[in-house]
Amino acid sequence: MKAIQDLYAAEYAHCFGCGPRNAGGHHLKSYVDGDRTIAHFTAEACYSGGVPNQLYGGMIASLLDCHGTASAAAFLNQQRGRTPELGLPRCVTASLRIDFKRPAPLETQLTITGALQSIDRRKVWVALHLHAGEQLCATGEMLAIELQEPAQS
Numbered sequence: 235m236k237a238i239q240d241l242y243a244a245e246y247a248h249c250f251g252c253g254p255r256n257a258g259g260h261h262l263k264s265y266v267d268g269d270r271t272i273a274h275f276t277a278e279a280c281y282s283g284g285v286p287n288q289l290y291g292g293m294i295a296s297l298l299d300c301h302g303t304a305s306a307a308a309f310l311n312q313q314r315g316r317t318p319e320l321g322l323p324r325c326v327t328a329s330l331r332i333d334f335k336r337p338a339p340l341e342t343q344l345t346i347t348g349a350l351q352s353i354d355r356r357k358v359w360v361a362l363h364l365h366a367g368e369q370l371c372a373t374g375e376m377l378a379i380e381l382q383e384p385a386q387s
């Protein structure tokens with residue numbers, strides 16, 4: 235199965251967190267998994283926060299940011315009855331609220347999931363969770379907005 239990010243159009247594939255065309259980026263890969271989305275990521279030791287073996291909060295935000303927008307694009311497609319191979323809507327983050335529940339460890343596989351909360355035209359609300367094993371480390375609430383097509387001149 236292709237990752238959602240691997241279906242982004244070439245000009246939208248340079249995101250630092252998840253763009254397949256950004257050679258220096260993190261290449262997060264998100265997948266549709268039934269009625270939710272899922273991604274896995276293992277952070278190298280250099281992404282340490284201030285406490286030993288604690289992942290930097292900005293990296294947690296990055297993981298939720300990229301997984302959330304990919305999820306929003308997939309959920310919009312599902313609502314419209316389109317398969318991803320026909321192209322994806324282009325969604326960006328308008329707002330992202332994060333609760334840091336427990337420290338997320340370094341050099342350990344993390345699991346990020348997304349669930350659709352609601353859709354109102356271009357606006358998609360996504361609930362996000364980040365786990366290390368069974369431990370819930372962070373939750374997020376995202377409003378993603380589909381970019382409008384540029385007006386034809």
Ligand SMILES: CCCCCCCCCC(=O)SCCNC(=O)CCNC(=O)[C@H](O)C(C)(C)COP(=O)(O)OP(=O)(O)OC[C@H]1O[C@@H](n2cnc3c(N)ncnc32)[C@H](O)[C@@H]1OP(=O)(O)O
Pocket residue numbers: 242246247249252299300303304323324325326327328329357377379380381382
């Ligand atoms: C592109 C595909 C590839 C994506 C790669 C992965 C991306 C990874 C995630 C990111 O890092 S994205 C980068 C960070 N985000 C941004 O830089 C977005 C900056 N903001 C914008 O570009 C615009 O504000 C935005 C496109 C989100 C909306 O502008 P628009 O002019 O298209 O819409 P408008 O401002 O009219 O708002 C549309 C609706 O959303 C609502 N809205 C907008 N921002 C909101 C907000 N922050 N909170 C709540 N509601 C908001 C707004 O009230 C309105 O509601 P109604 O339709 O009901 O009237």
